[in-house]
Amino acid sequence: xxxxxxxxxxxxxxxxxxxxxxxxxxxxxxxxxxxxxxxxxxxxxxxxxxxxxxxxxxxxxxxxxxxxxxxxxxxxxxxxxxxxxxxxxxxxxxxxxxxxxxxxxxxxxx
Amino acid sequence: xxxxxxxxxxxxxxxxxxxxxxxxxxxxxxxxxxxxxxxxxxxxxxxxxxxxxxxxxxxxxxxxxxxxxxxxxxxxxxxxxxxxxxxxxxxxxxxxxxxxxxxxxxxxxxxxxxx
Numbered sequence: 001x002x003x004x005x006x007x008x009x010x011x012x013x014x015x016x017x018x019x020x021x022x023x024x025x026x027x028x029x030x031x032x033x034x035x036x037x038x039x040x041x042x043x044x045x046x047x048x049x050x051x052x053x054x055x056x057x058x059x060x061x062x063x064x065x066x067x068x069x070x071x072x073x074x075x076x077x078x079x080x081x082x083x084x085x086x087x088x089x090x091x092x093x094x095x096x097x098x099x100x101x102x103x104x105x106x107x108x109x110x
Numbered sequence: 111x112x113x114x115x116x117x118x119x120x121x122x123x124x125x126x127x128x129x130x131x132x133x134x135x136x137x138x139x140x141x142x143x144x145x146x147x148x149x150x151x152x153x154x155x156x157x158x159x160x161x162x163x164x165x166x167x168x169x170x171x172x173x174x175x176x177x178x179x180x181x182x183x184x185x186x187x188x189x190x191x192x193x194x195x196x197x198x199x200x201x202x203x204x205x206x207x208x209x210x211x212x213x214x215x216x217x218x219x220x221x222x223x224x225x
Contacts, residue, residue: 102152
């Protein structure tokens with residue numbers, strides 16, 4: 001079983017839609033969690049960290065469920081510019097090295 | 111403040127040739143990483159370094175070597191390139207390994223083709 005798993009998609013949604021992605025992780029001792037965004041042929045960039053209490057940044061909301069070992073990303077009022085691959089990253093739990101999921105592809109169409 | 115830079119941006123090699131990819135960061139970060147990204151495979155860690163003079167193997171280290179002689183530089187070497195090493199290579203750096211605030215900063219990538 002891969003340490004960090006994501007549905008690769010693609011998720012194909014119209015502008016204005018709400019879309020949610022989940023990411024599951026296997027190491028219960030993991031300590032920190034992130035969502036990165038990667039545009040086509042570009043480098044990954046941090047979208048947001050995921051805190052235990054959940055956090056929101058504009059149209060984006062991230063949640064952590066330690067009991068079920070998953071994190072989620074909710075995007076409201078999707079824009080064409082949200083089209084990208086969203087990478088889940090998990091840190092800690094005895095390793096100093098972050099573990100990346102394979103990413104979830106989002107396509108927002110007019 | 112350039113962040114993380116990578117040299118070169120593109121390269122075409124013939125099988126058996128060697129080359130070195132250079133990664134430089136100006137953020138005084140301790141940790142540096144080399145990844146490769148192939149379609150459908152996500153980011154896979156090749157080697158990493160937790161400080162000047164140290165290196166360690168990641169998930170897919172075979173066929174690659176690295177060096178971290180200076181804190182700001184992390185070099186990735188291919189001694190005898192193979193077509194299976196055709197990929198996009200990303201370098202990244204972070205201040206620590208296990209902090210909730212250890213955002214990784216990535217370079218723009220090197221697109222390598224081995225014929």
